[in-house]
Amino acid sequence: MSSLLTKSKWLELSPKLKYVLSDCDGVLWNGDCAIPGAREFIATLRKDGKRVCFVTNNSTKTREQILEKCTKMKFGTSLEDVYGTAYATAAYLKMLGVGSVYLVGSPALHYEMTALGIRSTGLGPDELGGNWNSWLSIKLEDGIQAVVAGFDEHFSLAKVCRAASYLRNPDCHFIVTNRDQSLPSERKDLVLPGTGCIISSLETAAGRPPIVVGKPYPTMIELLKKQFPDLDPENTLFIGDRLNTDIELGRRQGFKTLLVETGVHNRKDIDPLKAPTYYVPSLNDLYGYMQ
Amino acid sequence: MSSLLTKSKWLELSPKLKYVLSDCDGVLWNGDCAIPGAREFIATLRKDGKRVCFVTNNSTKTREQILEKCTKMKFGTSLEDVYGTAYATAAYLKMLGVGSVYLVGSPALHYEMTALGIRSTGLGPDELGGNWNSWLSIKLEDGIQAVVAGFDEHFSLAKVCRAASYLRNPDCHFIVTNRDQSLPSERKDLVLPGTGCIISSLETAAGRPPIVVGKPYPTMIELLKKQFPDLDPENTLFIGDRLNTDIELGRRQGFKTLLVETGVHNRKDIDPLKAPTYYVPSLNDLYGYMQ
Numbered sequence: 234m235s236s237l238l239t240k241s242k243w244l245e246l247s248p249k250l251k252y253v254l255s256d257c258d259g260v261l262w263n264g265d266c267a268i269p270g271a272r273e274f275i276a277t278l279r280k281d282g283k284r285v286c287f288v289t290n291n292s293t294k295t296r297e298q299i300l301e302k303c304t305k306m307k308f309g310t311s312l313e314d315v316y317g318t319a320y321a322t323a324a325y326l327k328m329l330g331v332g333s334v335y336l337v338g339s340p341a342l343h344y345e346m347t348a349l350g351i352r353s354t355g356l357g358p359d360e361l362g363g364n365w366n367s368w369l370s371i372k373l374e375d376g377i378q379a380v381v382a383g384f385d386e387h388f389s390l391a392k393v394c395r396a397a398s399y400l401r402n403p404d405c406h407f408i409v410t411n412r413d414q415s416l417p418s419e420r421k422d423l424v425l426p427g428t429g430c431i432i433s434s435l436e437t438a439a440g441r442p443p444i445v446v447g448k449p450y451p452t453m454i455e456l457l458k459k460q461f462p463d464l465d466p467e468n469t470l471f472i473g474d475r476l477n478t479d480i481e482l483g484r485r486q487g488f489k490t491l492l493v494e495t496g497v498h499n500r501k502d503i504d505p506l507k508a509p510t511y512y513v514p515s516l517n518d519l520y521g522y523m524q
Numbered sequence: 525m526s527s528l529l530t531k532s533k534w535l536e537l538s539p540k541l542k543y544v545l546s547d548c549d550g551v552l553w554n555g556d557c558a559i560p561g562a563r564e565f566i567a568t569l570r571k572d573g574k575r576v577c578f579v580t581n582n583s584t585k586t587r588e589q590i591l592e593k594c595t596k597m598k599f600g601t602s603l604e605d606v607y608g609t610a611y612a613t614a615a616y617l618k619m620l621g622v623g624s625v626y627l628v629g630s631p632a633l634h635y636e637m638t639a640l641g642i643r644s645t646g647l648g649p650d651e652l653g654g655n656w657n658s659w660l661s662i663k664l665e666d667g668i669q670a671v672v673a674g675f676d677e678h679f680s681l682a683k684v685c686r687a688a689s690y691l692r693n694p695d696c697h698f699i700v701t702n703r704d705q706s707l708p709s710e711r712k713d714l715v716l717p718g719t720g721c722i723i724s725s726l727e728t729a730a731g732r733p734p735i736v737v738g739k740p741y742p743t744m745i746e747l748l749k750k751q752f753p754d755l756d757p758e759n760t761l762f763i764g765d766r767l768n769t770d771i772e773l774g775r776r777q778g779f780k781t782l783l784v785e786t787g788v789h790n791r792k793d794i795d796p797l798k799a800p801t802y803y804v805p806s807l808n809d810l811y812g813y814m815q
Contacts, residue, residue, distance in 0.1 A: 358654060363649060363677040363678040363679075364677060365677040365716070368714070368716060369709070369710070369711060369714070369716075371714060373713060373714075386654040386655060386656040386681060387654040388654075388680065388681050389679065389680060390677060390679050390717050390721065390722075393717040393721050394714060394715065394716060394717055397706070397715035397717060398713060398714045398715045400715075401713070401715060414728050414729060414731065415688070415729060418660070419660070420660060422664060422689060422692070423659070423660070423662060423664075423685060423689045424685065424688035424689045424691075424692060424729050424730070425656070425659060425660075425685060426681045426684040426685055426688060426725070426728075426729045427729075429728045429729075430681065430684050430725040430726075430728045430729045431681075431725070432728075433724040433725055433727070433728040434717070434721040434722070434724055434725040435721075436724070437705050437717075437720045437721045437723075437724040438705060438706060438715050438717045438718075438720075438721045439715070440705065
């Protein structure tokens with residue numbers, strides 16, 4: 234069962250921690266607004282000698298761009314402390330030996346793949362647009378070894394057509410950055426569709442499930458462990474705002490987990506079978522405990 | 525268990541039939557090519573006094589347009605013998621008393637709703653296009669009572685954003701024409717995405733399942749029964765090319781069912797627990813039996 238992370242529980246937990254892994258959107262900031270107390274909390278953790286790494290399912294930013302956003306938002310960090318799914322997906326493809334990709338995704342994902350020598354087509358709006366008769370004239374490229382999908386603001390059915398057609402080949406990998414259903418938003422009356430809305434569409438057409446690189450799957454933790462071999466359940470806390478990605482990843486890894494209620498989910502959404510170790514309204518509360 | 529519909533089985537079945545309900549795409553034609561023997565089979569059934577009705581999940585044609593296509597393809601019929609999901613969805617909304625809709629769908633669906641006095645917005649490409657920052661400026665309309673979705677070649681994440689935002693209101697109905705994963709295609713190397721690819725994306729964002737009007741759900745059969753009150757399991761055969769829509773609908777209604785292998789599925793795809801009564805390569809075989 235989950236419990237509220239009180240000051241006394243925090244003071245008991247804190248000395249055991251060497252690593253604090255945190256999601257970004259909905260935890261540190263929403264859009265371009267930092268969550269009050271979050272900067273001070275992270276800065277104090279670092280001053281106390283904890284290693285703080287940011288682990289985000291955002292697939293629309295390169296590792297450098299995530300670092301840039303952290304710096305701009307005054308969560309100053311270094312490149313080896315930020316992990317995003319654009320970078321992790323490219324690293325995963327490289328490991329598989331994939332050299333040629335059909336991409337449904339962002340310029341950042343394209344950039345990270347290119348940086349590792351992976352060729353891709355599909356970036357930007359599909360030239361065929363919204364006229365389904367024209368899809369019958371699609372020319373499929375030879376040698377596509379994987380369909381890779383992440384967030385793509387130009388997502389369209391013409392792209393679904395190409396992706397699912399490549400995926401008819403059972404040897405073609407189907408690899409996606411993440412399945413977040415929605416994005417945190419300042420406007421509470423809007424549901425901003427996440428990468429998950431793209432993936433479920435592709436999966437429906439392809440008739441087979443993808444491999445997911447992002448949270449709650451372990452690829453980013455495996456990359457982190459290469460950097461920090463002593464990262465383990467005894468010394469690590471995972472902080473996030475989504476139960477089915479952040480908290481689920483931490484839970485599967487055996488880390489202590491903390492749900493903050495400044496993003497997508499709150500304590501009422503907790504499934505007792507998949508509960509975080511703790512929940513707290515905001516990182517501001519934790520910063521308060523440090524005073 | 526299914527069995528091949530042989531000549532002797534057909535000659536035994538045929539005299540019991542008063543109604544033959546048939547899917548269109550993949551059974552009567554593929555694209556603009558009639559399936560050999562299909563015209564002659566349907567014409568002979570009619571000459572023998574059977575009532576033949578066409579029941580299609582296609583949501584991109586009004587009832588008149590389906591009739592027009594049948595006439596053009598020389599499956600001549602009359603308006604009361606054709607049932608499509610654009611028409612059936614409008615009829616279903618009318619029954620619910622819905623007057624104002626956010627539509628992800630085709631001009632045909634818009635037309636059928638308008639004909640029944642149902643106002644809708646959303647037709648055509650979303651004005652916001654592929655720039656996700658602009659979605660934050662979306663103005664939601666007041667008084668939307670249902671999100672209605674069918675095939676929409678202009679499907680985009682901006683539409684998902686609007687639809688899912690309306691669906692935050694638990695009183696807003698979520699009604700879709702069908703969930704066919706793909707469309708039959710002459711090009712066997714292409715997967716043409718069906719309405720199901722749109723619906724799974726909307727469902728992911730909305731976090732709740734829709735009501736489905738089309739096959740395998742019974743709305744079109746209920747409309748048919750108003751027209752033909754003596755239609756029943758003893759005197760009805762349902763013919764289709766999709767196991768999870770055509771055959772499943774017939775099975776749920778207790779009709780005899782026949783899978784033809786000229787469209788999406790074939791005998792190897794049959795799940796023994798949801799098997800059709802019969803399968804046959806093509807309507808051409810049945811026409812052969814009639815000679």
